[in-house]
Amino acid sequence: MTRTAQRVFEHQRIWRITPEALSDACLLLFAAISRDHRKVDHVIGIANGGVAPARILAGRLGVKPRTVHARHNADDGLYRQATGKVTVDFDAFRHTLGRKKLGGMILVVDDICGSGATLHKLRNVLTPILAPDTRVITATLCLNTGAQTCPDYSVWTVSDWVSFPWEKRPDQPTTDMPIPERVTSHA
Template identity: 85%
Template sequence: MTRTAQRVFEHQRVWSVTPKALGEACLLLFAAISRDHPKVDHVIGIANGGIAPARILADRLGVNPRTVQARHNADDGLYQQATGKVTVDFDTFHSILGRRKLDGTILVVDDICGSGATLHTLRNVLTPVLAPDARVITATLCLNSGAQTCPDYSVWTVSDWVAFPWEKRPDQPTTDIPIPEQVTSHA
C-alpha cells in the first residue's frame, strides 16, 4: 500500500494570493519556463485552480489553453488533508482532441501542489494522448512543504492553507502572500 503525502499546515495563517501577486507569479513562471523551454506547444490548466494561471501563461506563450477537470479535495473547507484519491474527467478533454496526439512541450498548470497526487495522476492520464516526442512539464503557484511529488516549477513554498482569488473568501482573517521574487525549479 502506498502512503499518501500529508500536507503541512502550521495553522499560523491563511495565505491570500492577491491579484497583483498572481500577476507577478505568472510573469516569473513565464520567464523561467521560457528560459528553459524555448517553445511550449500546449498549456493545460487543471480545473478549477489551474485555469486562471494557465490562461495567463498560455497568453504569454502564444498558445490556446486547454482544461482538464481534476479534483483531490472532498470539499472546499480549510485544512483538507490529502486522500490520494484524485478524480479526473478526461473524457471531455479526450473527445475534444479526437484522434490527435499532443506533441512537443506540454505545460500542465495548477494553483497548488499539496501532496503531488494530482500532478502524478494527470501525468499518467495524459500518457495515451501524447505523441512519442511529447514532453510534459508542470508548474504551480504554490508548493506545500509536505508534497512528495514536486512540480517542475513553483513560486511559493507554503506550510499553511492558501486562498486564491477565484475561490470563496475564507471566513477567517487572511494574510496577503508576499509578492514573489523568484521561481524554484525542481526539475
C-alpha cells in the same frame, strides 16, 4: 497500499494570493519557462485552480489554453487533508482532441501542489494521448512542504492553507502572500 503524502498546515495563518501577486507570479513563471524551454506547444490547466494561471501563461506563450478537470479534495473546507484519491474527468478533454495526439512541449499548470498526487495522476492519464516526442513539464503557484512529488516550477513554498483569487474568501483573517521575487525550479 500507497500512503498519500500529508500536506503541512502549521495553522499560523491563511495565506491569500492577491490578483497583483497572481499576475507577478505568472510573469515570473513565464520568464523561467521561456528561459529553459525554446517553445511550449500546449498549456493545460487543472480545473479548477489551475485554469486562471494557465490562461495567463498560455496568453504569454501564444498558445490556446486547455482544461482538464481533476479533484483531490473531498470538499473545499479549510485545512482539509487530501483524500489520496484523485479523480480526473478526462472524457471532455479527450473528445476535443479526437484521434489526434499531443506532441511537442506540454505545460501542465495547477494552483498548488499539496501532496503531488494530482500532478502525478494527470501525467499518467495524459500518457496514452501523447506523441512519442512529447515532453511534459509542470508549474504551480504554490508548493506545500508536505508534497512528495514536486512540480518542475513553483513560486511560493507554503506550510499553511492558501486562498486564491478565484475562491470564496475565508471567513477567518488572511495574510497577503508577499509579492514573489523568483521561481524555484525542481527539475
